[in-house]
Amino acid sequence: MSTKIAVICSKAFMERINSIAQNIENIQLEFYLYNQPTEAPVLLKEIKPCDALLFGGTLPYLHTQSALSAIPIPWNYIKQDETTISTTLLSLIANHAVPLNRISIDVMNPAIVENVLTEIEYRGPKPYIQPISITKPTQSILQHHIALWEANSIDFIITSIHSVFDELQALQIPAMRMLDATNSIIQCLEETKSRSLLTKSESVKAVVGLLQAPENKPIDANMLTQITAATHSTYKQITAYSFELYTTAGHLQRALEKENLQNLLQQTSKPFKLAFGYGHSIFEAHQHAKNALSFAKPCEIYILDEHKNLLGPFPNSEARLALKTDDPYVLQMAKQTSLSPLNISKIINFSRERQSAQFTSHNLAEYLQVTRRTTERIIKKLVDNGYAKVVGEEMTHQQGRPRTIYELNFATY
Known part of the structure; x- marks a missing residue:
């Protein structure tokens, strides 16, 4: 099945990319043409x-950049790079024999031209x-070129804007369009096709969800219907x-x-747990x-992906915690502390999320969701091996021993 790619571009670029796309299998191009790049946001709709x-x-990409987050398909754009500039300048010298100091050129990033001139030791x-x-009107760029021509400061113009080229042609001012190298266009088309195929393969990956309510509080049938509708799920009742x-x-x-899921969690009066797993098989x-x-x-969602990365909790955060590691x-x-790699990863994540470097065993116990005694054993192993240190004590408002304050003593970033 061919990959259908919508292309927002000028008529001149359409003619060029059409001739090149014939070299790529299984793609279909559908064009949306503008006269000015500023029309790209309208074409996007x-x-x-x-x-x-x-x-x-x-340029058309920049004009639509703010709206691309709402587009559910992958996108790409032809980038102006050193290869484009080099190809264009070589064509100019070979076909028109114009000295570089007698041209006016408009580019997205002037540093790229400087880089090319440096590389060729010009x-x-x-x-x-x-x-x-x-933010710079196309007419302003055109008028700047024309002013240099009329002042006899230049003999030729290279433009990246197809509408500027058309107007220069109408005025019979020697000009050429920037030449995107064929290999660059082919690479961009192949990359766009690959992004589409990857997105499709990721989207159809099998996911299993587990919905669990507290004992003696059956899940409301209406809530189950809303969850399955939001996730397009089928379901099987276990208990x-x-x-x-x-x-x-x-x-x-x-x-x-x-x-949708986060809103359902916050609206329900009967808290439940919800978790999803990705995998290469249903099992x-x-x-x-x-x-x-x-x-x-209760009222949290976690996801464990096929690489054993734990994502969540939604809706409060979207932290990523690796449940396996080869770091x-x-x-x-x-190995040194006799703690599991999972516990080490959790402690690192705990440190990254805290606003303060100092913590108590109570803070860590709340984060790890384990007992105070288990947490104290973990901290003791860290302290004994130099990965944590005691930095003070915290007096409580209630009677009892003051809480020891710790700091981690290893890199967590």
Whole structure:
């Protein structure tokens, strides 16, 4: 099946990319043409269902950048780089024999031209370089070129803006468009196609969810209906207090992005736990969901992906915690302290999320969701091996021993 790519570009770029796209298998291009790059946001709203989106340059991309977060498909754009500048300058010298100091050129990033001139060890007078930005009107760029031409300061113009080229042609001023290298366009098309295929494969990945209510508080049928609708799930009842859900990664991701699940959690008067697992099989996804559920408190959602990364809790945060690790630093700590790599990873995450470097065993116990005694054993192992140190005591408002204050004594970033 071919990958359908919507292309927002000028007519001139359409003709160029059409001739190149024939070299790539299984892609279909559908064009949305503008006269000026400023029209790109309007064209974005006209795009029909497709697999990916491509902009024919940096300028139309910049004009639509703020709206791209709402686009559910991958997108890409043709970038202006050193290869583009080098190809264009070589064509100018070979076909028009114009000295570099007698040209005016407009580019997205003037530093790229400087880089090319440095690389070729050019030491002569430099060309007139005009930066392009979305805040600079196209007519202003055109008038600057024309002024240099009329002042007899230049013999030729290179422009990145197709409408500017058309107007210069109408005025019979020698000009050429920036030449995007064929290999760069092919690479961009292949990359866009690959992003689409990856997005599709990720979206259909199997996901198992576990929905659990407190004992003696059966899950409300209406709430179950809303959860399955939000995640496009089918379900199987395990007990009166628990259900298994079956969906895909794409459906779950969209439910989280729209905060449908989070809103349901906050609205219910009967708190429940919800966890999801990704996997390469239903069995693996179910096991990951089961592991994720052990972290969830009422009204929280956790996800354990196929790489054993724990994501959540939603809606309060979206922290990522690795439940397996091949980090030699963590493994060395685990070996020295006799703590599991998982506990080391949790302690590192605990440190990153705290506003203060100092903590008590009570703080850590709350975070790890284990007993005070278990936490004190963990801290003792850290202190004994030099990974934590005592820095003071905290007096409580109630009677009893003061709480010891600790600081971690190892890199956590």
